[in-house]
Amino acid sequence: MDTLTRPRPLAVRRHGRLALLGTGLAVLLLLGSAVHLTQGTANLDALDVLRLVFGRGTGGSAAVVVESRLPRLLAALIVGAALGVAGAVLQTVSRNVLASPDTLAVNAGAHLAVTAVAAFGVSLPLLGATGVAFAGGLAAAAVVLGLAGTSGTGIVRLVLAGTAIALALISVTQVLLLLYSQETRGLFAWGEGSLEQNGLGGIRTLGPLVGVAVAALLVLARRLDLIHLGEDHARTLGVHIGRVRFTAIALAVLLAAAAVTLAGPIGFVGLAAPALARLLTSVVPGLHRHAALIPFSAALGAALLLGADVLLRTIIGSQHALEVPTGVVTTLLGAVFLVLLARTARITAATAEPPAAGVRSGVSVFRYRAVLTVLTLAVIGVALGAVLLGDMKLLLGDIVNWSTGQAGPIVSGVLDTRVPRVAAALLAGAALALGGALVQAVARNPLAEPGMIGVVGGAGLGAVAVITGVSGVGFWALTGSAGLGAALAMAVVFAAAARGGFTSERLVLIGFGVHAASQALVTLLITLSDPWNETKALTWLGGSTYGRTFTHLVPMALALLLVAPVLIRMRTELDLLALDDETPRVLGVPVARSRLLLLSCAVLLTGAAVAGIGVLTFVGLVAPHAARAIVGGRHSRLLPTAALLGALLVCVADTAGRTVLAPGQLPAGLMTAIIGAPYFVWLLYRHRSKTR
Structure with missing residues (x-):
């Protein structure tokens, strides 16, 4: 008899806990609903709401609750x-x-x-x-x-x-x-x-x-x-x-x-x-x-x-x-x-092989130099085309006359605004591509990039905070705030990932959370500021080269000049860090210090690019992947190839945004996202096929 009745207490306890949880949630919803009904711009307190519930409320209070507060409450539920x-x-x-x-x-x-x-x-x-x-x-x-x-x-x-x-x-x-x-x-x-609701029509439907x-x-x-x-x-x-x-x-x-x-x-x-x-x-x-x-x-x-x-x-x-x-x-x-x-979460520490790794691992020196030559010529050709194309078409002779100071006022005015824009696109593309290559190597995740682990979002948040909070903000203040935002975002992501066990998968998940939080804060800043800031911030968040002058190129040029010697010196350490933690440690590489230095370089490059041109996505992902597919995974070859590809991608995107709807313009960042997303989808599809 005891054996037959032994399971019953377990079933009673199970149903009892479910009932207790359900009761607690019901009470929580009732209390939350009661507080919610008392909140609003009209002067109604809890007693007024209670009088309305018992049919003693006035017509004005009933209209406020039924037409404004009740629809918002029901929408939330x-x-x-x-x-x-x-x-x-x-x-x-x-x-x-x-x-x-x-x-x-x-x-x-x-x-x-x-x-x-x-x-x-x-x-x-x-x-x-x-x-x-x-x-x-x-x-x-x-x-x-x-x-x-x-x-x-x-x-x-x-x-x-x-x-x-x-x-x-x-x-x-x-x-x-x-x-x-x-x-x-x-x-x-x-x-x-x-x-916010306009009556109960949507709720009823x-x-x-x-x-x-x-x-x-x-x-x-x-x-x-x-x-x-x-x-x-x-x-x-x-x-x-x-x-x-x-x-x-x-x-x-x-x-x-x-x-x-x-x-x-x-x-x-x-x-x-x-x-x-x-x-x-x-x-x-x-x-x-x-x-x-x-x-x-x-x-x-x-x-x-x-x-x-x-x-x-x-x-x-x-x-x-x-x-x-x-x-x-x-x-x-x-x-x-x-x-x-x-x-x-229990996440494996196994490192995923880059989708394009090994495709060109045995590229000869001659072939590598040929690739660099072709890419360099392509960048020069695209840059010339970008200078010539726009709402006003120019000729090569106009560029020659402008460079020698013999161009007319109209041509000079066009080139004075167009040349800095093209240069900004080239520098930003190169900086973001190098930053993406560094993040992928250090995080040992071929699908990571500054935008997807929160760095670009942090830089954007820092810049938008200054744009919306300070009237007539200067360029250098904007640059500093973007760099500070990128550094803070990177610090949060890597501190949280390190405390939970530093794996590339955990890094990406935490970075996604930081990215989402930064986007929410950007929206909060825009909605709380002057309505005119919405279009200005949206244009800047889209990665626009509009209005760029040669002064805006200085942070990106300085960042590239400062980082280039570090990357040349640490190209071997990058190859080792991309493998695992044990191999570089055995070979005498200070893993923690090298990782911090390389990530600082990535933050510097990303912050400078965001300050110079705005938020660009997918460049730091697509350019290193394409470079790895062409010249292999050795960073002595990967980094310069990725920089050229990044410059090429952003310049093409910026030119398309300026010419497709001329005289209207689309920000370069939106174009890079539209161009880069299909390539990234193809990478994921290929990666899944290889896993199968």
Whole structure:
């Protein structure tokens, strides 16, 4: 008899802990909702809200609560629940704890789709906008999952693929925001996620849609349990893996699209809420089953978003909270959570072989010199073409006359502005390419680059802080702030990675969190400053050479001149550091000191480039990879080849941005992202194929 009744206390304890957790979350949501209703610009306190609940409120207080505060509260609950469930399901079907609407680029795809509809003046009802967001998010998620796989082993590959696709989509979105500024007014801040609502219309339309999608996922809960345990086990029990996975992804993307349509892209809620729920499974038995995991992820998502909105309005006040997107707070909190998760996660220390390594490992000296000669001639040819092309076409004779002081005033005016721009593009490309090569070698990760580990984001944050905070800021102050921001970002990333066990995978994950946090802070600074700063900061963040003079070239030229002798002297140490920690230590190389010196060089190059031309992405990734594919992995050959390729890439991107829509212009950074993203996608695809 005792044997038969022994399991019962375990079941009672399991259900008791689930009930206790559910009760705690319910109480937390009720208290948070009560506090949320008392926050706002109108003079309403808790007693006024209570009188309204019991039917004793005045008409004015009822209008404020029903038309303003209640829609914002319901939006926070619905959007948080939708993102929490979407993240939980995406983590299950990809078998990856870092999968979410953010890391799968669902938010970026949906944001681009909605922005494109607004830019081109297409009028759609709310459900039509949800359908557009759903299509954009689903396409982005399909690409990312296709690159990262669903085996559960590609954590870093998932983050890198999602980041690359998101950067490309965000770049296209920024192009639309710049070209169609009137049609897309307000969508920049909305791009970080805003809970501000215009009545209950959106809630009434999308609330039932979210409820139906969550109910459909609960029907699939048992099948999702089996898939999470293992595909072979699920297949033997009659589960159609492909059909269930496609249905679950479609429903999760639909939830994310509904959230984007209602409140814009809210960052990291879809990552943090299900991750917290899975962490609680060790103390709450039964929470791992999707019948419990899905509703608890929804409750945690709602609590996180509601808490972030309450915290925002408590710190900066209700009036300023109308301007600051709630997604900024969730992104900052989520970035901290991601850094902590990356430090404690079990990540292999194995070094991944560069996708292009070994392709040209045996290049002869003659062939290497031929490559350098061809690249040098190509850079010279592209630079000449960039000087000649633009809104006004010039001839070679005009350049000769200008250089000898015999050109007319019109030609002189054009060349006085165009030549510094071309030189800035060449120097910035070379600096970023060298910085990317150094980061890849020191981090021993061929998919890392200054932009993806937070350095470029830190430099951008430092520069935007000065642009928005100081009126008429000088160039050298901007340069110093960008360099300081890059140095601080690098210090945070490497300090956090070193304390958690310095592996390249952990470095990339922490860098992604720092990058996301810096982007959120940039949005916060822009939205809190003068509205005219939005276009100025967006143009600068896009990596524009507009208005550059020869003075702006000095930091980049000095950085290259200072770093070049160090790299020439340490080319052998770079080869050894790219292998492992033990080999250089055995051969007498001071690993810690060499790594710090090389990373300082990378920070100096990146900060100078960002100060000189703005934020550029993918240059530090694409140029070293292409160089490695052409001349091999020896840094004595890799570094000069990468510098020439980086200069070539940025110069081509800048020229295309100046000429394609002349007299209109697109920032060079947006063009490099659009050009570099497909190459990076191909690298990831090739890397996955080699792994298979």
